Amino acid sequence: MKLEIGNFQVRSIEFGETSSYMDGTLTINKKEALAVVREDEHITDADIVLTKPGDDVRIVPVKEAIEPRFRLNGGPIFPGVTGKIERVGSGKAVALKNCSVLAVGKHWGSFGDGLIDMSGEGAKYTIFSKLNNICLVADTDEEFERHEQQKKNHAIRWAAHRLAEYLGSIVKDMTPESTELFELGPITKREKKVNDLPSVVYVMQPQSQIEESGFNVLNYGWDTNRMLPTYMHPNEILDGAMIGASYMCCSSKWSTYDFQNCPTIKSLYKEHGKTINFLGIIMSNLNVSLEQKERAAMFVQQIASNLGADAAIIAEEGYGNTDADFIECFRLLEEAGIKTVGMTNECTGSDGTSQPLAALDVSADAIVSCGNVSTLIELPAMGTVIGELESLMRDGLSGGWEDDDVLGPSVREDGSIIMANDSMFCGDSVLGQSIKTVKEF
Template sequence: MEAIYFYIIKKNIITIINIQKNLNGCKVLKGYELNRKGVWLLVRLEIANFNVEDITFGDETSYQDGTLIINKEEALKVVKEDEHITEADIKIARPGEDKRIVPVKEAIEPRCKADGGAVFPGVTDNVEAVGEGQTLALKGCSVLAVGKHWGSFGDGLIDMSGEGAKYTYFSQLNNICLVADTDEEFERHEQQKKNHALRWAGHRLAKYLATEALEDQEPAEDDIEEFDLEPITKRPAKVNDLPSVVYVMQAQSQMEEMGYNDLVYGWDMNHVVPTLMHPNEILDGAMISGSFMPCSSKWSTYDFQNCPTIKNLYQEHGETINFLGVIMSNLNVNLEEKERSALFVQQIAKSLGADAAILAEEGYGNPDADFIECFKALEEAGVKTVGMTNECTGRDGNSQPLVTLDEAADAIVSCGNVSALIELPPMETVIGELEALARDGLSGGWEDDDELGSSVKEDGSIIMENNSMFCGDQVLGWSPKTMKEF
């Protein structure tokens, strides 16, 4: 066995690749980058985007001239690798179509690694580091995991056109709807469901589509996004002299029973204390969405993969700010746990030398206490903090916006009122089952109300709270909502 080193010069960066050679051939082990000024960089993440303008079914899963072609039979075999999937079909929903999708449980951007590495470590693949190398992405589309019959508290609704389309980012995408049912009878009538088989099938399908469609495809140079950060202690003076900013993400982890919470490298966030993560890990599949949380507040896997706040911080790094990275925090149930997590976040931010922080919470209600506790701890440490969250001000908008407040939390970006009533006309086509909105306790729907009746009307029109809009509040940075003054 011998080590061979290659030196590649591209865009003023010298890449040193160490290849270990043995009887089985050559395998790239690790890359290191050194710019001409002698500053060591982490290996960059490249996301090569292949824009999907349309989706159709055909004999072979492939990508041709902006069209994703899906072999449905082959794709469903991947879905049904889990024997708990009892029924499954794939339907397409395009922007502008007269289609309503409900109950939606998860959204994933189809991706694969150019070198065949892990896409969703701990879920579709073995646990291994992500955040470097080249990732191939089918851009402009998503895989949606949709219940054929049954919904739950954390599921939501997407309208592809009309008034409802403005409430969720996913109305703008070409959606591959995996509509399925499972034999998970133990949770059939539970308000909270893990939806394990269906959500995991969505991730397998997303990986399959990208792997099969993008094999041997070469991306256009203009369609490659690059993300790299120098090690914090190795940055040039001109970067270190800029205001240092850390992004604090409070991912959902309130359920003590495993299977409901967000995952990091396949590990339940309920078992995690606040941890410094490289932003590339989050953009590259390390974070997986859970099934718990009123749906408009939820962060889907697609949201983690495309987090606009992380991308904007990258754009400003070295220009107006020194982006330190992401503190991945958690959300807890009792006060002592909330205080402990806030202290961890405070300590990490202080140790990094953060001047400022952006703080985002996944959810509302009980998590508001984590949000405010963390806000206070950061401000006490001299870290100027801006919060991003939605509000729960009641249907009339007159209630207190967060469960708890503090004078330290004096800069909050509101992503809207989860309780706002929305009335929508019927749609020509329903993908999934509309009755689930009223029958199964979706967080913004109801079976009966003294004044409003059922959320689902006989003609297919609906009345619901914003709560049921799938990932509609978009706290991670792309909410379209604005403030109005009266």
């Protein structure tokens, strides 16, 4: 497969008469953009708010992030989500870089939602603080889940996907400033010198633990809970096959933006033909019952073995219960003689002394640790809040609380906050961008 992404570096964003892009400035016709958002009648209230790195701004509750894209050979950017099903990973697309569309609740948050600070101490905790953000702040008529801790957030997440596609369309007839080429041929048709290199698979375990549809990561619109591990081409991941989940503690979460820009895939591409033969992706999942966990790990082992993988990188979107899926998969890959490196985050408790993963095995001897969900973070008030600050403590966000004997509430009257890293929006970047690790103290 051969995928060409034409990039436009967005340096500033403003509202204007006509949606356009020129010399790094993206201009958005707000009315037109909101009309795209309002295509779904379940959106009852919507606004677009712009913010950039360095602003005295806090954004919460953030439900999803997407890089604006447009597919030049027709077809939706997210097949099975913003349009019909069709295979992605080939052809040409354009992308607005250095920016993201954020789906933000006007009032209501849920367990998997997160927080982003655009400046100050809090800005170091998530890569989304370094992007120009187009915040879709919306409310919906999804009354059935208004006061539920677990929300599907369907209307607002889908509206953000449509908005990202609309914004991408602004540059569809323009010449990109630069082009990224992703090309990887069929496994049996590669040159001998490539085939002679150690072959590597990338095993992805996206979040799929909720039995009811609507909460989990989607693969071409299909709920990953209903899926057995399967082989995929890396370009499919980069080109919109995967949609981030609504469920999962937020710092562990992989947003759609993270899938579109998966740094580990890009690094594997870079090494392909030099130090490794990159075989592709085994898309697995994370399960609830032990039998499901074992079945998925068994499939991963089987696919990796029969592809002839010598080595694997395995990444887990979650912690706690899902550590069992991660460790079992790690163990079975090692058992099959496949040299494996794991990528995950840890939960060591506020005093740092808890067992870092809920499941452990001696075979997991090579792990890159991307962060600690338990890290306590205390931050001053910010001048402006996009969304609703109270949601952090009121709505059951994984890293916020209403009250605590020692720490008090997560949100204080003066607007300052104390929270666990758990709710930093996609903060642990297990897909590869994390510059954090966890060390012994």
